[in-house]
Amino acid sequence: MKIIAIVISLLLIIGNTKCLNDTTVVEISGKHLTINGQDYFIKGVCYHPVKKGQTKRSFYMLDQDLSLMQEAGINTVRVYSPIDNITVLDKFFEAGIKVIIGIGYNQEGEYDILSGSFINYVKKYSTHPSILMWELGNEYNYHPEWFEGDIKNWYNALSEAARLIQRIDSNHPVSTAHGEIPDSTALVQIKHIDIWGLNIYRWDQPETAIKDWKIKSSMPFYYSEVGADSYMKITQGEFLEGENQKAQANANGKIVEVIMENQQEVAGVTIFSFVDGWWKAGNPNQQDIGGWAPNSSGVPYDGTPNEEYWGIVDINRNKKRTFDIIKQKFNSKNTSQRDSFHKQN
Numbered sequence: 001m002k003i004i005a006i007v008i009s010l011l012l013i014i015g016n017t018k019c020l021n022d023t024t025v026v027e028i029s030g031k032h033l034t035i036n037g038q039d040y041f042i043k044g045v046c047y048h049p050v051k052k053g054q055t056k057r058s059f060y061m062l063d064q065d066l067s068l069m070q071e072a073g074i075n076t077v078r079v080y081s082p083i084d085n086i087t088v089l090d091k092f093f094e095a096g097i098k099v100i101i102g103i104g105y106n107q108e109g110e111y112d113i114l115s116g117s118f119i120n121y122v123k124k125y126s127t128h129p130s131i132l133m134w135e136l137g138n139e140y141n142y143h144p145e146w147f148e149g150d151i152k153n154w155y156n157a158l159s160e161a162a163r164l165i166q167r168i169d170s171n172h173p174v175s176t177a178h179g180e181i182p183d184s185t186a187l188v189q190i191k192h193i194d195i196w197g198l199n200i201y202r203w204d205q206p207e208t209a210i211k212d213w214k215i216k217s218s219m220p221f222y223y224s225e226v227g228a229d230s231y232m233k234i235t236q237g238e239f240l241e242g243e244n245q246k247a248q249a250n251a252n253g254k255i256v257e258v259i260m261e262n263q264q265e266v267a268g269v270t271i272f273s274f275v276d277g278w279w280k281a282g283n284p285n286q287q288d289i290g291g292w293a294p295n296s297s298g299v300p301y302d303g304t305p306n307e308e309y310w311g312i313v314d315i316n317r318n319k320k321r322t323f324d325i326i327k328q329k330f331n332s333k334n335t336s337q338r339d340s341f342h343k344q345n
Contacts, residue, residue, distance in 0.1 A: 024129040025171045028194050031220040033132075033173070033267050035098075042132075042222050042268020043330045044076030044100070045069065045312065048277065052315055055279045057081070059088050064317055065274065066095040072312070072323060073330030076100060078177075078197075078224060078270040080138055082111045082121045089130045098132035100197075100224075100270070101125075102177070105137060105146065105157065113137075113161045119168070126169040133172050135224070136161050139179035139199055141186060155189040162192035177224040181212050195267060197224030201298040201305075204228075204254040210265050222267040226255050228299060230320060231289060231306035239301050243309075249321035251300035252312075256329040271326060276311035287315070 026035050033040045049065065051058050059065075069077070078100040083089055092099050103121070106114045111121040113136065125131060140146065140154050147153035162174040173194035178186065180200065198221050200209045206226050213221055228251035232244040239247035252271065259269045282288030291307025299305045312323045 023127065023171065024131070026132055026173060028173055028220055031265060031267060033195075033220075035132075040075075040098075040268075041263055042076045042100075042270060043073055044078055044268060044270035045072075045074050045274045046225060046270050046272045047077040047079055047274045049275050050277055050279045050284070052278055053285045055284055059083075059085070061317060062088060062091060066091060066097065068313060068317065068319070068323075069097060069274070070095060072327040076132060076268070076270060077274070078102065078135070080104070081107065082118075082125075084111065084121065084124075086125075086128070089125065089128050093128070093130040097130070099130045100132050100135050100175070102135045102138060103161070105140065105154065113157055118161065119164055122165050122169055126172065131172055133175050133195070134165055134169075135175040135177055135197060136193070138177040138224075141182070142179050152185070152189060155186060158193075159189065159191045166192060166194075175222075175224075181209060181216060184216075187217060195219065196221040198222070199225035199272075201226065203298050203300045204251045205258070206255050207258045207262060210262055220267050223259060223269040225272040226259070226269060227252055227272040227310065228255075228301070228322075229306045229309040230311075230322070231309040232302045233289070233304045233306065234302045236301045245321040247301050248309075249325045252322045253325040253329065256326055260329055260332075271312065273310040273312075275313050275317070276308055276315045278308050278315055280307040282308075 024035060026033060048057055049059060049061065050056065051060050074097065076098045080102040081104055082101055103118045104112050106112055109115040109117055111118050122134060136158050141151055144151040158176055165174050175195045175197045176193055177197035177199055181198065196219055198209060200206050200223055202208055206223060228248045230243060230245045230248035232239050232241050232247055235241045259266060276287065278284050278287050281291035287308050289306055291305060297303045311320065312326055313319055
């Protein structure tokens with residue numbers, strides 16, 4: 001009996017290893033993504049978990065978070081910096097959740113573009129099956145001061161970084177998360193990326209970006225950030241000032257619904273954000289009102305982003321009212337595209 005048990009255990013280990021080592025090919029097909037030939041629509045969330053009282057990202061509640069994501073029908077997370085932990089990436093894969101890996105420009109030499117060390121990360125993890133794509137920068141177009149006062153310096157660095165990634169990894173697209181619709185300068189200068197991520201805050205009407213994008217470009221795009229926070233600084237119609245989960249749920253419901261209705265035009269969406277971030281606007285030991293974001297007047301329904309209130313769950317992982325709305329939209333019969341590729345492997 002012991003021999004049989006050992007043989008079974010070895011077979012399971014070999015089978016799991018094979019699954020993790022199988023080549024995953026993510027491609028652009030028109031305006032959409034495919035994974036190993038299967039259509040894939042991003043139903044995602046931005047994910048930057050920071051423990052209460054801390055300021056650095058930590059996957060301290062990953063197992064619980066993954067369970068909640070699965071319940072909500074989330075198939076993708078978008079992170080803002082590389083995850084240099086194969087155990088964490090394995091858990092995403094095992095949960096059937098893909099990862100958009102964000103890569104920054106200047107992260108003090110830690111897998112960033114400025115030092116060139118980002119390419120080492122891509123080489124290290126390019127065969128990991130949790131990876132959906134590489135994403136360079138996040139709303140850097142709002143910060144020319146980071147690039148000697150000339151945003152073209154960023155566009156040149158971005159283009160070169162994308163070219164280098166494409167030379168060593170042909171199995172994953174390269175993206176950038178741009179604040180709003182790029183202007184003509186950005187569209188001309190930013191070369192080599194395969195798909196655009198657009199951070200769009202236009203009240204509860206993201207569909208207007210589809211029309212604007214069509215005028216500018218024929219390239220594929222996805223909504224890399226959309227959503228609403230759960231704090232109202234003013235009373236706006238039925239939504240009262242103060243903590244207002246109803247306002248957030250109402251806005252997110254409308255936003256996600258219209259994006260899901262336009263799947264033929266976009267590659268998907270990552271809602272901002274999974275969990276409240278107490279580190280963003282004040283004392284990390286408490287939830288503070290305030291914070292600031294560029295181009296924020298379109299945040300529903302008060303035109304003000306309260307940076308510590310964006311989660312679809314709170315910092316203790318209690319579901320906010322918006323959680324069930326997103327769950328309903330992502331799991332609805334006419335939009336469900338849960339990783340069919342993963343079930344086949």
